[in-house]
Amino acid sequence: MQEFLEIYTANPCRTLPNAFWKTAGSWSETELRISRDPAGVVTSLVLQKDQQLMAFWCADSGKHLLSQEEIAHTPFALVHADGLSVFSGRKFAHRRAYFRLINRESSEKALCLPGFTFQVVNPEEDIDAIVDLICNCYAEIKVSSQIVRTWTGHPVYDPELWAWVIHQASGVKAGLGIAERDPRVPEASLEWVQVHPDYRGKGLGKALVNELSQRALEGVAFLTVSGEVESESQPEQLYRRCSFTGDDVWWLLYDEI
Numbered sequence: 001m002q003e004f005l006e007i008y009t010a011n012p013c014r015t016l017p018n019a020f021w022k023t024a025g026s027w028s029e030t031e032l033r034i035s036r037d038p039a040g041v042v043t044s045l046v047l048q049k050d051q052q053l054m055a056f057w058c059a060d061s062g063k064h065l066l067s068q069e070e071i072a073h074t075p076f077a078l079v080h081a082d083g084l085s086v087f088s089g090r091k092f093a094h095r096r097a098y099f100r101l102i103n104r105e106s107s108e109k110a111l112c113l114p115g116f117t118f119q120v121v122n123p124e125e126d127i128d129a130i131v132d133l134i135c136n137c138y139a140e141i142k143v144s145s146q147i148v149r150t151w152t153g154h155p156v157y158d159p160e161l162w163a164w165v166i167h168q169a170s171g172v173k174a175g176l177g178i179a180e181r182d183p184r185v186p187e188a189s190l191e192w193v194q195v196h197p198d199y200r201g202k203g204l205g206k207a208l209v210n211e212l213s214q215r216a217l218e219g220v221a222f223l224t225v226s227g228e229v230e231s232e233s234q235p236e237q238l239y240r241r242c243s244f245t246g247d248d249v250w251w252l253l254y255d256e257i
Contacts, residue, residue: 001027007034007042009185012224013100015045016055017078017250019189019224021156021182023047023054030054033065044083053077061085081249092253097229099236101244104222106213113203115169118211121162121176123152133176137194151191156180161188161216165195165204174199177208179216179223188216190225193235209242226250 001024008015016023023030026049033046044064047055057080058064064086071090079087081097112118123130127145134143151157158181165175178192190212195204216223225244227235 003034004032005185007045009187009221012185012187012222013102013246013248014057014080014082016047017080017098017100017252018226019156019180019182020185020187021154021180024184025155035063035065051075053079056080056083056086058083058086076254077251079251079253081251084251087253090253093255094253096252098226098250098252099229099246100224100226100248100250101236101239101246102222102224103213103217103239103242103244106210106217106223106243110207110211110214112165112207112211115167116174116204116207117166117168119164119166120159121164121178123148123159123162126164126173129173130176133173133196134192134194136196151178154180156182156189161212163208163211163215165199165208167199172196172199175204175208177212179212181216181220183219186220188220188223190216190223190239193238205238206242209238213242 005020008020012020029049031048034042035044037043043060044058045055046053046065051074053074053076055078056066059082061083064083066086071087077087127148130148131143131145134141161179161181163177164173167174175195176192179188179190181188190209193205193208213223225239229236229249
């Protein structure tokens, strides 16, 4: 794992479609293949688990580590845009693109808007409010109290990185942000940022991202975030306004499984 961690730390958004800890948790079940050029620079990477391709990247689509059989029969693949042409002859039932961005130093001071304030989240006491807000913000994503409780059991759970935005006059919980911190990398990742539909368009999303970025970047080398490229809410634009950069896109390709 140490070799892979070094590769990831050097270029996290190109190496994996997600935060490192999500892969490290099932490392014993994962096969890693890496090729390097004579100078030692990584030219192709394959991360495979149970015949599913959890990460694939290559610098040259004509030189990679996948067999023709793997290309033809893999039912699930997470492929960096640089290696997508390797699968050009393969038809998948579903194709979805996800951006992955990085922030190494938050450049904007975090300030909440007048009439609003940040407040610490108590996951147990606030469990119903967390579930209600997330479910109200997404048409396709639904979570339960049981799911939210599992997040506090993650090895990267950090209570300092759970924040409400509160409307002071009414006490309404108008927004929620959740980030996680992994000291092994060291990396932090933004996992949930949402503003209630009734409070959108006021800049609360940007305030949340800047606040969590400032908190999360203390003691880590970088902060990452990902999201669907074609999301109606256009989260990529928000993150880019908050010092996140990069051009890495990962494709989720899968058949009915």
